[in-house]
Amino acid sequence: MATNRLGRVLSAFNPSTRLWAPVSSRNARSQVAQTLSLTSWNINALSPRAVSRAKLILDHILEGPKSSDIIFLQEVTPDVRASLLGDARVRAAFLTTDAEDQKSFEKVPFATMTLLSSARFASSLDSQKEGHGIEGGGKLMFERVFRVALPSKYGRDALCVDIIPPTAPGTVFRLVNVHLDSLGDTLHYRAQQMEVLADVLREPGCGGGIIAGDFNAISPEDNALVDKNGLVDAWVALHGRADPDGATWSVGVERRDGRGPRRFDKVVTMGLKAEELRVLRPGPIEVPRPGQKSLEIPWSDHCGLKCTFTI
Numbered sequence: 227m228a229t230n231r232l233g234r235v236l237s238a239f240n241p242s243t244r245l246w247a248p249v250s251s252r253n254a255r256s257q258v259a260q261t262l263s264l265t266s267w268n269i270n271a272l273s274p275r276a277v278s279r280a281k282l283i284l285d286h287i288l289e290g291p292k293s294s295d296i297i298f299l300q301e302v303t304p305d306v307r308a309s310l311l312g313d314a315r316v317r318a319a320f321l322t323t324d325a326e327d328q329k330s331f332e333k334v335p336f337a338t339m340t341l342l343s344s345a346r347f348a349s350s351l352d353s354q355k356e357g358h359g360i361e362g363g364g365k366l367m368f369e370r371v372f373r374v375a376l377p378s379k380y381g382r383d384a385l386c387v388d389i390i391p392p393t394a395p396g397t398v399f400r401l402v403n404v405h406l407d408s409l410g411d412t413l414h415y416r417a418q419q420m421e422v423l424a425d426v427l428r429e430p431g432c433g434g435g436i437i438a439g440d441f442n443a444i445s446p447e448d449n450a451l452v453d454k455n456g457l458v459d460a461w462v463a464l465h466g467r468a469d470p471d472g473a474t475w476s477v478g479v480e481r482r483d484g485r486g487p488r489r490f491d492k493v494v495t496m497g498l499k500a501e502e503l504r505v506l507r508p509g510p511i512e513v514p515r516p517g518q519k520s521l522e523i524p525w526s527d528h529c530g531l532k533c534t535f536t537i
Contacts, residue, residue, distance in 0.1 A: 474531065
């Protein structure tokens with residue numbers, strides 16, 4: 227299936243110039259297998275206080291000694307993007323997509339963003355640091371960043387970052403951040419989108435990868451799409467289909483439309499095995515209401531997912 231692609235870059239914050247600048251990967255290659263952690267979270271752009279909620283989600287992802295190496299965010303609004311790029315922790319410790327311009331946010335209400343830990347992934351800025359050594363088992367290399375346009379009612383795409391596996395020169399391993407089409411009337415789009423995503427992981431030179439994000443898996447037919455395309459649903463592989471703790475949407479809330487919790491968000495793999503996958507529950511935030519008691523809402527109507535895997 228033919229796809230349109232938009233080249234993107236990873237950028238690092240340069241303290242000397244106080245600007246985000248595109249970076250390139252170094253030519254060195256790690257020689258040892260490495261365990262990585264990935265957290266994916268749909269921020270929910272449509273609820274109040276999006277910037278404050280995004281900050282609380284980022285706080286939760288980064289807290290403690292085991293911060294995630296890879297962060298996938300969905301429903302990032304332009305204001306949230308600006309907040310992320312201005313966050314001191316992001317500037318100090320991450321390479322990020324979409325710092326070079328706002329093209330991905332044009333003509334759509336929100337988009338996806340990917341952050342890679344600069345402690346785990348090398349960039350051209352590392353060569354400027356005296357005594358920094360990568361050869362023999364340090365940081366992982368990234369190769370390129372691009373967006374794949376998906377058949378979509380809403381202008382959705384797949385944000386891809388190619389990294390070089392430690393023991394397979396000439397092969398890339400693909401990290402794919404997705405937000406598939408929403409609502410029940412777009413199942414035919416999601417079916418096409420899953421075909422494109424599977425093809426992206428099967429391209430020549432690609433040894434597989436991981437797809438994570440909001441799959442909007444509303445129906446049983448949606449759940450069948452993963453198997454149909456020869457992909458592995460990490461939650462099912464680790465916990466089984468009947469595990470009641472796998473829901474990621476509308477968890478712990480009562481909805482007026484009566485729709486109960488669903489497993490909208492997923493981590494899907496090809497060519498690797500997820501070692502651990504858990505659901506991250508959102509905390510509360512207050513929304514002031516003039517003349518009324520403040521309303522308490524969750525950080526997002528989605529839970530996050532944290533996955534650990536080895537390449």
